[in-house]
Amino acid sequence: MNDGVDYSSVAAEAKEQARDSLFDAPPMAEQERMVEAVLFASAEPVTVRDLVSRMPHGCNPVEALEYLRKRYEGRGVRVVQVGDAWAMRTAPDLGFLMQKETVETRKLSRAAIETLAIIAYHQPVTRAEIEEIRGVSVSRGTIDQLLEMEWIRLGRRKMTPGRPVTFVVTPVFLDHFGLESARDLPGLKELRAAGLLENRPPPGAMALGQGEEREDHHDEEQPELFGD
Amino acid sequence: MNDGVDYSSVAAEAKEQARDSLFDAPPMAEQERMVEAVLFASAEPVTVRDLVSRMPHGCNPVEALEYLRKRYEGRGVRVVQVGDAWAMRTAPDLGFLMQKETVETRKLSRAAIETLAIIAYHQPVTRAEIEEIRGVSVSRGTIDQLLEMEWIRLGRRKMTPGRPVTFVVTPVFLDHFGLESARDLPGLKELRAAGLLENRPPPGAMALGQGEEREDHHDEEQPELFGD
């Protein structure tokens, strides 16, 4: 288009040639077939100039293109102009046929599950807090993945220095896990009772105390965190 | 080809689905457009099974293909059958326009060409049988080259001592030579009528060539491949 190639002048040239030609150009129907075959087989859009050079002397590809374009109107395939060249393309409304959707179900990674769990239990929670709880840094990808799945979303910013963003779980999350609210998530005691926490006898009262303390803290916090 | 893909059963299945479908299948004109778009878009032949799976529920691509094939009769592009698949190909008489697209195919040796012909006409055929027909041993490279070009592939093993592997031609072969099926090989009927495709054992023990590989199942299997 912006190459400034004026194909009407090329066409005029072609017409000129047709008039001057010693040999009769093939009938227009035949020229149309030729253009059809060339457009079909070409890897790239084809310019009128290129068509003129490929087709027998005296052909008028511009006219043939016009016939061809009309012929394909409303078909599954269309004749389209691409810049100063021409190409055949499948009709846009049939694009869905060119796509094969395969849905693959994968298990969420351990990092993602843990991050999600922390968000669910501690929301609204900042990234720094997640990292503190997990004891390892949380990759950008993990958060992105959860955001993309719409299992978490951004919550209010924390009123702390830097005003970090927080993450909270979404209704999609609740729906997926069959929860009415995040408060329905079992607490640490219940997890332990359900055998989900390794109930290893903590060595020494200190550790035990710490554990209980945290647990209590957690339970206390929950209503506050998940309060409605 | 001899994959045992029975697309008429696929078609029957499609019809069945059409009857049972809660949703109306798109009108046939629309189905034809869809088939047109899919065949147009892919360089490789597309199987009926693939069409069924891509098109909306209840479609009957076999019928649509028939309409489409008629529509393209005499055009610059044709709808051709390749084994149990379908493809669009430019009309052979317009090959001269496509010089630029011509990719020089690797020159095949005389041995390779003869071996290919023997496989096509005698399939499924063992290496020993090929050697008996040609009267010389077949070099590993010849078979490898044909396998690499995907013109031949391994067929079922013969039910003879040693269970030798057999070779058969592929859809790529059919596509390359513009054959709908191996049944359409030129001169096949004449050869069969002349008894030249029979596996005639040499009289007595003194076999000529290497063809000790005697094959009783051969003739039985042929009708399955070529039978009409």
Next chain:
Amino acid sequence: MADSDTLFPNEGPVSVAERLEAEALVVDVEGYEGPLDLLLTLSRTQKVDLRQISVYELARQYLSFVEKAKELRIELAADYLVMAAWLAFLKSRLLLPPDTSEEGPSGEELAAHLAFQLERLQAMRDMAARLMGRDRLGRDFFARGQSEDMQRIKTVTYTANLLDLMQGYARIRTKDDFRPFVMDRDSVYTMEEALERMRGLLGFTGSWTDMLSYLPDGWHSDPVKRRSATAATFAASLQLVKEGKMEIRQSESFAPIQLRNRPEEQE
């Protein structure tokens, strides 16, 4: 016969042209794809339908070819010689009147089969030529140049169930609460433990004993545990030496450290 004589002049004056022709054919033997191919070429000199071919004549031609090759000291592959032997046998069979008492196929049967093989090979050659002469993809007709082949849209959905979630959370909490204490102790052997152990063993070590033999069971193989146990045992040993309950010695750097109790203390 005349043709074969032209090809293989066995006697009489030979023109240069004839000799060149003969040599060309013989040298060309490498160009033949085996004896069957050669036979097929020779059969063309009979200028008849392969079904009416004279196998006797063909055998004669082949044998004279082999003779000629020998004269020209051309090494023929074994295949050609095997065929020559077979054709000589066939020729003799064809000459003799059929002997009904003889076992095996008649000369006619063998000849017929050879004719069949030649015809079949010729047929395959013709078919190969017809095949290669067909309109061919990429030469005469063309596939879609710019294929918009199927886009494979792979949607990956990730799943996790409530149990995964709770286990994940439990894992973190467990790690936080208990693991540092439990896990670390697992492979730490304290000096107190070593001291206690060694006091118990003290009375039994009258002679010099390698310190490492004081390491408790199960602390030898794992390098981490072994290191901890060795350090603790060494520290405990020094403590006991300091208390005057033991003697310690090492003959040179990195040599085993040996311990024994002090007899004086035993009184």
